[in-house]
Amino acid sequence: MMNKLAWRRTWFQVHKWIGLILAILIVPLCLSGAALVWDEPLDRLANPARYAVSGDRLLAPSAYVAAARAALKPGDRIAQVTLPDGHGPVVVAAAPAAAGKAAGKGRGGPPSRTMVYLDPPTGKVLVVADRNAGLVRFLHGLHGSLQLPGVGRTIVGWIGVAMMISSFTGLWLWWPTVGAWLRGLRWRRHRNTDTNLHYLAGFWVALPLFVLSLTGAWISFPAFFGALSGQSAQRGPDPRAAARAAPIAAPALTPEAVIARAGSVARGELRSISWPTETSADWTVAFAGDGAAGSSVKVADDSGVAVAAPARGQGGIARLMRRIHDGTGMGPVWQTIIFLGGLLPALLAVTGVIMWWRARGWKAELAAKQRAKRGLARG
Structure with missing residues (x-):
């Protein structure tokens, strides 16, 4: 010994x-x-044009979609509209026309997206940028x-x-x-x-x-850690593959109709709305809530039925681990x-x-x- x-x-x-x-x-x-x-302050410092907004008043999501389409390439498909949490731009994410082909190749890293930054009160295009470019995205990678x-x-x-x-x-x-x-x-x-x-x-x-x-x-x-903590492994489609799936080109519902249906299931300040894809016919509407998690609602594009979305990942423990690691919603101390x-x-x-x-x-x-x-x- x-x-x-x-x-x-x-x-x-x-x-x-x-x-x-x-x-x-x-x-x-x-x-x-x-x-x-401090990723957001760092992004504001590195890319001031993205945050040169004229106010906080919001338009209907469809107005931002129309403005973004005018700045995108032909064939690009809207994937998500994210509203600002505070004084900042509305961000529309779009997938390139070849997104569906790229999704099946199992390529590592985040999926390719074009980000359109818009002025909330006017819908004016501030910046169009590749999501995987820039200082903050490089640091994340x-x-x-x-x-x-x-x-x-x-x-x-x-x-x-x-x-x-x-x-x-x-x-x-x-x-x-x-x-x-x-x-x-x-x-x-x-x-x-x-x-x-x-x-x-x-x-x-x-x-x-x-x-x-x-x-x-x-x-x-x-x-591995989920099994140690007694959390069951996530079932269903691979979330990384799902994230790379191409949004459908012409959904049946409008963003406003989706938000109205989601509002019958959850309440809160609207944070984002994600389009249905070629692998999932559901819209996803995210609302702000207590803490960093908030709540999400799935809305079927064909029937309009809205249901509360299950928690992502391995329940609350996995979300807590990520919040502890990156400091999201954990306070300045x-x-x-x-x-x-x-x-x-x-x-x-x-x-x-x-x-x-x-x-x-x-x-x-x-x-x-x-x-x-x-x-x-x-x-």
Whole structure:
């Protein structure tokens, strides 16, 4: 059985090699996550023309659809109309004419969509842009899959698992070997500034980093963690394939008729309306509600029958994990914590590499001195 010193040496090796092997991935992953806590303000800063609205008064959804069609390419199909939550544009998403063919190829990454940003009171087109282009979308792709469609999500999930282990082992190594644990909060535990930064930042970020790593791994491996939590696996069509399905070109119902039918099932401020597709003949109407989840209603395009939509994913736990991870609806305090939880691990990665490189230097010097002593002894 290993004693305390042996365990400490073991955890040190585990912690060191996790940091060294993953450092080059941890830095962009953590910094992109920190930036995405404030994704809307960042998008407003990067794309001010999208948000140059003249007011908040809303028109009928069909008016926005007509304005967007005039700016789209022939054959493009309306997929969704999203209304602003506050002072912002109405956004109409459209699928390219070839969307139905692309859906069957199993291509990774989000489906191609053209986004039309409209002024709410006038319906004037502000900007037409590719959804998968721009700074914020790049950061989403970097954080969610390292910009590697398909396999990237799995890689990010395993990085999350490794970071959970790193958080635990780092806290073990932080704990002072002599005296009370409060000694560990001292600034000068070491003569080097980077080492002191590593100790203190590692302590304060350990718990938030563990939570963010756990929730990130949960998002990447929903079936595994869902089974552990007792949630049944999601049944039915693959949601990613469904998202790539082409919207139907000429639905039977108008958006206003769909909203009226959905209003008989749910109440709340309208958030979005999604068109039926070639794989699902239902409209989806989303309303704002308590918290971040809100409520959704499915409206059959052929009969107009409206029913409450089942919760997406693996119930409330999966939604909670995502909210904890990205800060949606969690308030400014938690958003600030996870923002720092993105910055500090990047600092830990950099200082950890510096500490390792310095240790290599003094170990090499020590080995050289020992060889010199042995040479003198033989002489």
